[in-house]
Amino acid sequence: MEKTANVLKLLGDKTRLTMMKLLQVNECCVCEFVEIFKISQPAVSQHVRKLRDGGLVRETRKGQWIHYSINTESEHYEFVQSLLNDLPSQEKYLEDLEAQGLRIICE
Template sequence: MEALSIIADDLKLLGDKTRLAMLALLKEREWCVCEFVAIFDISQPAISQHLRKLKSQGIVKESKRGQWVHYSLNVEDKPYIRAVLDQLPDSTTILSLLNKETVVASCE
C-alpha cells in the first residue's frame, strides 16, 4: 500500500493547473522562479510554495545560481508522472494559453 500512497500523493499535486502547467514547461528546459513569476502573474512566495510541494515529492529538483533558484524535472523514477507529462502541450502552447508569447524575466 505504501507505493500506492506515494503515487496517489504525487498525482494529487498534478490536480492543480498551475503546477501542471509548470511541469509542462519543465519538460523542455529548466526554469527560474523569477520566470515563473512573470509567466503566471502570481507572487514569488506563491510560486515558491508550488515548487516546494513538487520538490518535497521529488518531482522537481533545484539548483541555486547566485540568489536565484532554477528548477528542472526529476521524474526518471516516476513513469506515471512521465505518462501524464507526455500528454501535455508543449511550452509554446502553454505560454500562448497564458497569453505570454515571450517571457521577460530579470533573473540575472
C-alpha cells in the same frame, strides 16, 4: 498506490501541472513563473516547494538564483513523463516571456 496518489494530487493543480509541462523541456526560475502565472512570488514558491518536496523537481543554484527542472532521478519520473507527454505544449508562455525580454531575467 499511496505514492502514486500523492503524485496525482500534486499534479491535480493546474498551476503545478503547467509548471511541470514547462519544466519537461526547460529549466525555469521562480521569477519566470511569477511572470507567466501572474501570481505572487510567495505563491509560486509554495507550488515549487510542493513539487520539490514530492521529489518531482530538483533545484540548481546559479549565483543567487535557483533554477528548477524535472527530477529525472525520481521514482515517479517515467510515470510523470507519460502524463506530461499527453498534454499540449506550454511553450507559448516562454516564447511570450522571451519576446518581452523577460526570459531568465534573474541571470
